[in-house]
Amino acid sequence: MAEMTDLSASAVLANFAASSVWDDVPAAVRHEGRRAVLNFFAVTLAAVRDPMLATMERIYVKFSSGEQATLIGRKQRSDPLTAAAINAMAANIHDFDDTHHPTIIHPSAPVASALFALAEARPMRGEQWLHAFLIGVEAACRIGRALSPGHYTRGWHVTSTCGVFGAAVGAACALNLDASRIVAALGCAAVQAGGLVEMLGTGAKSVSVGNAARNGLLSALLAAEGLDGPAQPLEGVRGYLRVAADAPDVNLIGAGLGTHWEIINNTYKPYPCGVVLNPVIDACLALTADRRIAKGAWRAIKHVELMGHPLLRQRTDRPGVGTGRQSQVSAQHAVAVTLLRGRAGLAEFSDEAVADPDVQELGQKLKFVDDDTCPVDAVWVTILFGDGTSLQHRVEAARGSLARPLQDVELEKKLRELCRYGGARVQSAHLIDAVWALEAAEDAGAVIRLASG
Amino acid sequence: MAEMTDLSASAVLANFAASSVWDDVPAAVRHEGRRAVLNFFAVTLAAVRDPMLATMERIYVKFSSGEQATLIGRKQRSDPLTAAAINAMAANIHDFDDTHHPTIIHPSAPVASALFALAEARPMRGEQWLHAFLIGVEAACRIGRALSPGHYTRGWHVTSTCGVFGAAVGAACALNLDASRIVAALGCAAVQAGGLVEMLGTGAKSVSVGNAARNGLLSALLAAEGLDGPAQPLEGVRGYLRVAADAPDVNLIGAGLGTHWEIINNTYKPYPCGVVLNPVIDACLALTADRRIAKGAWRAIKHVELMGHPLLRQRTDRPGVGTGRQSQVSAQHAVAVTLLRGRAGLAEFSDEAVADPDVQELGQKLKFVDDDTCPVDAVWVTILFGDGTSLQHRVEAARGSLARPLQDVELEKKLRELCRYGGARVQSAHLIDAVWALEAAEDAGAVIRLASG
Numbered sequence: 001m002a003e004m005t006d007l008s009a010s011a012v013l014a015n016f017a018a019s020s021v022w023d024d025v026p027a028a029v030r031h032e033g034r035r036a037v038l039n040f041f042a043v044t045l046a047a048v049r050d051p052m053l054a055t056m057e058r059i060y061v062k063f064s065s066g067e068q069a070t071l072i073g074r075k076q077r078s079d080p081l082t083a084a085a086i087n088a089m090a091a092n093i094h095d096f097d098d099t100h101h102p103t104i105i106h107p108s109a110p111v112a113s114a115l116f117a118l119a120e121a122r123p124m125r126g127e128q129w130l131h132a133f134l135i136g137v138e139a140a141c142r143i144g145r146a147l148s149p150g151h152y153t154r155g156w157h158v159t160s161t162c163g164v165f166g167a168a169v170g171a172a173c174a175l176n177l178d179a180s181r182i183v184a185a186l187g188c189a190a191v192q193a194g195g196l197v198e199m200l201g202t203g204a205k206s207v208s209v210g211n212a213a214r215n216g217l218l219s220a221l222l223a224a225e226g227l228d229g230p231a232q233p234l235e236g237v238r239g240y241l242r243v244a245a246d247a248p249d250v251n252l253i254g255a256g257l258g259t260h261w262e263i264i265n266n267t268y269k270p271y272p273c274g275v276v277l278n279p280v281i282d283a284c285l286a287l288t289a290d291r292r293i294a295k296g297a298w299r300a301i302k303h304v305e306l307m308g309h310p311l312l313r314q315r316t317d318r319p320g321v322g323t324g325r326q327s328q329v330s331a332q333h334a335v336a337v338t339l340l341r342g343r344a345g346l347a348e349f350s351d352e353a354v355a356d357p358d359v360q361e362l363g364q365k366l367k368f369v370d371d372d373t374c375p376v377d378a379v380w381v382t383i384l385f386g387d388g389t390s391l392q393h394r395v396e397a398a399r400g401s402l403a404r405p406l407q408d409v410e411l412e413k414k415l416r417e418l419c420r421y422g423g424a425r426v427q428s429a430h431l432i433d434a435v436w437a438l439e440a441a442e443d444a445g446a447v448i449r450l451a452s453g
Numbered sequence: 454m455a456e457m458t459d460l461s462a463s464a465v466l467a468n469f470a471a472s473s474v475w476d477d478v479p480a481a482v483r484h485e486g487r488r489a490v491l492n493f494f495a496v497t498l499a500a501v502r503d504p505m506l507a508t509m510e511r512i513y514v515k516f517s518s519g520e521q522a523t524l525i526g527r528k529q530r531s532d533p534l535t536a537a538a539i540n541a542m543a544a545n546i547h548d549f550d551d552t553h554h555p556t557i558i559h560p561s562a563p564v565a566s567a568l569f570a571l572a573e574a575r576p577m578r579g580e581q582w583l584h585a586f587l588i589g590v591e592a593a594c595r596i597g598r599a600l601s602p603g604h605y606t607r608g609w610h611v612t613s614t615c616g617v618f619g620a621a622v623g624a625a626c627a628l629n630l631d632a633s634r635i636v637a638a639l640g641c642a643a644v645q646a647g648g649l650v651e652m653l654g655t656g657a658k659s660v661s662v663g664n665a666a667r668n669g670l671l672s673a674l675l676a677a678e679g680l681d682g683p684a685q686p687l688e689g690v691r692g693y694l695r696v697a698a699d700a701p702d703v704n705l706i707g708a709g710l711g712t713h714w715e716i717i718n719n720t721y722k723p724y725p726c727g728v729v730l731n732p733v734i735d736a737c738l739a740l741t742a743d744r745r746i747a748k749g750a751w752r753a754i755k756h757v758e759l760m761g762h763p764l765l766r767q768r769t770d771r772p773g774v775g776t777g778r779q780s781q782v783s784a785q786h787a788v789a790v791t792l793l794r795g796r797a798g799l800a801e802f803s804d805e806a807v808a809d810p811d812v813q814e815l816g817q818k819l820k821f822v823d824d825d826t827c828p829v830d831a832v833w834v835t836i837l838f839g840d841g842t843s844l845q846h847r848v849e850a851a852r853g854s855l856a857r858p859l860q861d862v863e864l865e866k867k868l869r870e871l872c873r874y875g876g877a878r879v880q881s882a883h884l885i886d887a888v889w890a891l892e893a894a895e896d897a898g899a900v901i902r903l904a905s906g
Contacts, residue, residue: 059674063534065518081516155691160644187652191613191661194647198691199640204682207675208644221512222660227505229657238608238651
């Protein structure tokens with residue numbers, strides 16, 4: 001958009017958000033939006049019985065002013081800000097939500113939660129909702145790219161810090177705010193961006209994910225009411241980009257806006273664990289087809305060798321983990337539980353699975369072999385038996401990666417399984433149909449109401 | 454506290470907060486706490502009719518779940534989280550609240566707002582309230598010192614970013630949480646610390662000040678409910694200190710805790726403008742005693758010279774400002790309006806005062822003279838008349854500085870004047886008496902109720 005080069009980044013982004021026309025959004029982008037929403041419902045429905053989420057809900061609902069909005073998987077309802085927070089926390093609590101590359105932002109939790117909450121307070125058509133969602137995701141991911149990599153390596157939790165901008169811009173679009181009001185919403189979001197990598201694996205992480213949705217929506221409501229902010233909340237001398245990253249690339253905010261859509265780089269996990277373990281699990285699942293792994297036969301295994309890029313070892317060499325949450329980043333646990341159970345769902349990364357003595361015993365047989373020449377996405381898994389025989393499987397790119405994206409039917413299956421796992425009384429088939437037809441819905445709020453408990 | 458050297462900073466701070474005994478708090482520290490609270494009420498009552506605050510209130514009260522808590526200067530009440538946010542925004546909106554040296558944190562707005570809101574939801578004695586307030590201020594200011602100067606110069610708004618920790622620790626103390634729960638509250642606060650210098654002079658700034666109070670209180674409530682966080686939210690490898698400052702000094706968190714109290718470095722402004730302008734205003738007020746300044750005689754002035762440290766010019770050389778808010782950091786405006794009106798209150802830094810053609814004309818006669826050898830706290834003001842005569846006044850340290858603190862009676866006068874300015878129906882005398890007797894109050898919440906409208 002050459003005509004925008006004389007505008008600064010916040011104005012470029014706001015102008016795009018205010019002037020984007022639905023007919024110009026490519027079909028593939030719209031479809032990826034629907035896929036992201038399907039995955040959002042799947043992972044949020046899985047969290048219904050999570051005890052940490054319940055702890056937070058007890059406090060949050062005390063401060064809810066009304067019942068306009070749906071809490072996914074629950075009968076109870078809340079005001080829109082509270083629903084935005086709780087649904088976003090639920091969506092992200094298992095780290096099973098979508099992942100944008102290369103920022104590693106989980107964009108849907110904050111953006112979809114804010115927009116569904118708004119849609120129940122101010123009814124809007126499905127087309128308007130999906131358009132606002134795509135623009136919100138675009139804002140979060142572009143700000144994330146401008147901040148990368150110096151923001152995440154510094155220790156900021158990008159899903160939280162960038163999510164609040166995405167929720168703000170998405171909600172501002174849904175409210176039909178003009179560009180100057182969207183810049184004001186970005187200003188209100190910039191002072192509410194928070195969240196630290198240090199908190200991963202604890203309840204405190206969820207607080208910032210919930211805030212991203214809640215405070216993004218609040219930012220848009222304040223901007224709509226007339227609250228002002230500075231002209232350059234992102235790129236100003238003391239704007240968010242320079243304050244929160246050491247070498248931000250401001251140009252990435254505007255380059256190719258409307259032509260290249262970041263949601264095309266969004267992926268969906270088949271397994272609820274660190275993305276670097278996904279090819280390992282793929283290989284282990286393939287290996288379980290051999291009868292020598294089945295039942296008690298696994299005791300004949302002498303070693304399991306993981307040959308991969310050194311990053312695999314650095315990030316996942318965690319023997320003896322004590323909780324389900326820690327097991328999500330443990331190769332020892334992931335390999336053992338997958339080989340033993342032939343599955344790798346939420347039940348396999350629970351406290352119960354971690355306590356299984358067979359899983360613990362097999363996990364101790366893992367060995368890492370570093371190979372600098374191995375691509376980060378690939379892995380060789382070799383099982384060596386006591387009798388000198390072996391089995392091998394190589395995976396070049398995991399299921400769920402950009403090279404091998406989950407298919408639509410796989411996302412549908414994920415939703416059905418996770419809905420069962422969570423135990424909410426939701427008609428999965430109706431919800432799936434409604435998400436695929438979201439663009440044509442008269443009332444976007446009716447879609448999330450299908451996911452109430 | 455030598456026995457604590459083997460603990461890390463978060464645990465040291467939490468242990469202090471959990472184990473501090475009221476009898477060990479020195480009388481001077483307690484009294485400074487009461488002075489801070491008096492100033493807090495004064496500046497908050499001044500904001501009752503502020504239009505920007507009204508814009509925010511319209512949105513915030515929509516999401517209030519109850520009426521447990523007082524909104525200062527108003528009949529309307531709200532839930533505690535909402536009251537914490539609105540009262541903190543009001544306290545800071547004119548930048549007339551207290552200032553801690555050397556961090557330049559305004560500590561009372563977030564900490565007092567959170568604690569009064571809590572005291573109305575969970576009644577507590579005045580002694581317990583004041584103790585929690587002092588510890589909350591201590592936490593905010595010590596974290597600010599550990600982050601300084603690399604945090605503020607990077608662009609973080611320290612009142613907001615450190616205020617959330619102060620509110621969290623203060624509220625955790627008032628809830629009698631143990632040290633491990635206070636560390637959890639610090640973790641919840643660390644992911645909610647936000648606010649940028651870029652926003653100064655706009656409504657977006659108030660959003661983060663309100664959040665500091667609200668989210669600090671929320672952090673304590675979440676910790677009390679059992680939510681967990683990491684062991685080292687402040688000093689961890691990806692903890693807040695290292696993420697948000699380039700060279701934090703972690704030792705400042707614990708050094709001398711309980712012996713040296715940071716509130717002793719708290720100051721209260723006599724004038725509602727940038728602190729660097731305070732000696733200038735003192736000098737101008739002294740000069741107005743001369744009859745040659747009075748009435749129309751000021752037209753005989755040829756120049757007004759400000760001789761001071763170059764920082765004075767760098768921060769305040771702002772001719773032709775357009776709004777009351779901008780005039781708070783304009784030497785041109787401050788000198789002109791003070792010489793013309795013989796006063797320097799909120800009315801003198803309003804849009805109306807800025808629009809006064811006499812003020813604009815006299816402001817154009819200002820000249821800066823840099824003097825590297827001049828202390829930052831000092832200034833020479835020289836008035837040169839057209840007839841060659843001149844008047845001079847030198848100020849070594851401004852009223853309200855640590856060297857010349859406002860006296861108790863001056864704080865009382867400030868409260869009476871600002872209450873009148875705001876127009877709330879509050880019995881100033883009763884409120885002043887209640888603050889001085891806060892330590893002995895049966896119910897701390899009754900004190901803030903004296904400040905309802």
